[in-house]
Amino acid sequence: METFVLAGGCFWCLDAVYRDLVGVSDVVSGYTGGSAISPTYEQVCTGSTGHAEAVAVTFDPDVIPRQVILDVFFTLHDPRQLNRQGNDVGTQYRSAMFYADEEQRELFQAAIDKAADLWDGTIVTQLEPLGEYYPAEDYHQDFFAKNPNQGYCLAVAVPKVNKVRRSYAEYVKAA
Numbered sequence: 610m611e612t613f614v615l616a617g618g619c620f621w622c623l624d625a626v627y628r629d630l631v632g633v634s635d636v637v638s639g640y641t642g643g644s645a646i647s648p649t650y651e652q653v654c655t656g657s658t659g660h661a662e663a664v665a666v667t668f669d670p671d672v673i674p675r676q677v678i679l680d681v682f683f684t685l686h687d688p689r690q691l692n693r694q695g696n697d698v699g700t701q702y703r704s705a706m707f708y709a710d711e712e713q714r715e716l717f718q719a720a721i722d723k724a725a726d727l728w729d730g731t732i733v734t735q736l737e738p739l740g741e742y743y744p745a746e747d748y749h750q751d752f753f754a755k756n757p758n759q760g761y762c763l764a765v766a767v768p769k770v771n772k773v774r775r776s777y778a779e780y781v782k783a784a
Contacts, residue, residue, distance in 0.1 A: 610634060611670055613678055614641060614707040614739050616661035617686030618694025622766045623664040625753035626773045628686050630780050632672030637665040638745040638752070641707055642737055650746055656699040663707065665742055673780055679720040682706075684776055685769045688721075689730040695765065704732075707739040714738075 617623055620638040627636045640653050644659030653660045664762070668678055686694055688704045708714040717736055725732045744750075752759075753766050774781050 611675070612665050612667045612709070613675075613713070614663050614665050614709070614742060615682050616663035616703060616705040616707070617682060618662070618702045618704075619761070619765070620662040620664050620745065620749065621752040621762065622769045623666075623694075624684060624707070624749075624751065625762075625766050625770050626658055627664060627666045627678075628751065628754070629770060629774065629782055630668075630678075630681070630777070631782050632669045632780070633666060634669065635665075635667040636656060636751075637667075637742075638700075638749045639663055640743045640745060640762045641740060642705060644710060646741075647743055650749065653701050654699075656701055658701075660701060660743075661703050661705050661741075662701050662706070662745075676714060676720075677757055677777065677780055679716070680723075681773055681777060681780075682723040683720065683727070685773055687728075688724055688732045688734045689728055691700070691733045692724075704734040705737055706734060707737050708744075724728050 624636050624638050640660035643658040645658035647657045651729040692700045692703050
């Protein structure tokens with residue numbers, strides 16, 4: 610098993626997409642990349658902690674290739690938007706990849722380079738060393754599945770989930 614820590618806007622969307630894929634055994638929404646110890650959602654939302662909303666995606670690379678996990682990341686968010694995704698604005702919504710070791714740093718850099726060939730404009734995804742990872746509060750875990758009719762989920766998460774389901778159908782879990 611391997612774990613990638615990725616940030617691309619609100620963690621609810623990333624959580625919803627990655628939980629839908631075969632080979633993914635766990636997705637933990639949380640906070641990383643900042644200076645506060647054990648930050649709360651309310652603190653992170655102020656933008657003052659430096660943390661990003663992120664997901665720790667644990668997967669089996671023998672079932673779903675590393676590159677697919679990374680390609681999905683660059684499909685489900687816009688890596689050209691600095692410190693925002695749509696109406697979610699602030700450094701907590703930045704596009705970032707947090708590497709645990711040199712191998713991940715190189716893999717993530719190659720994924721950023723690949724994305725630069727696919728997207729028009731400048732990729733602003735940050736490549737940062739993984740520091741302390743703080744799981745988000747329980748109500749944020751698997752938020753989309755628990756709140757499918759919540760307004761944000763309907764307006765923002767559903768289109769992203771559907772886009773990934775279409776683009777990576779061979780990796781989507783059977784319903």
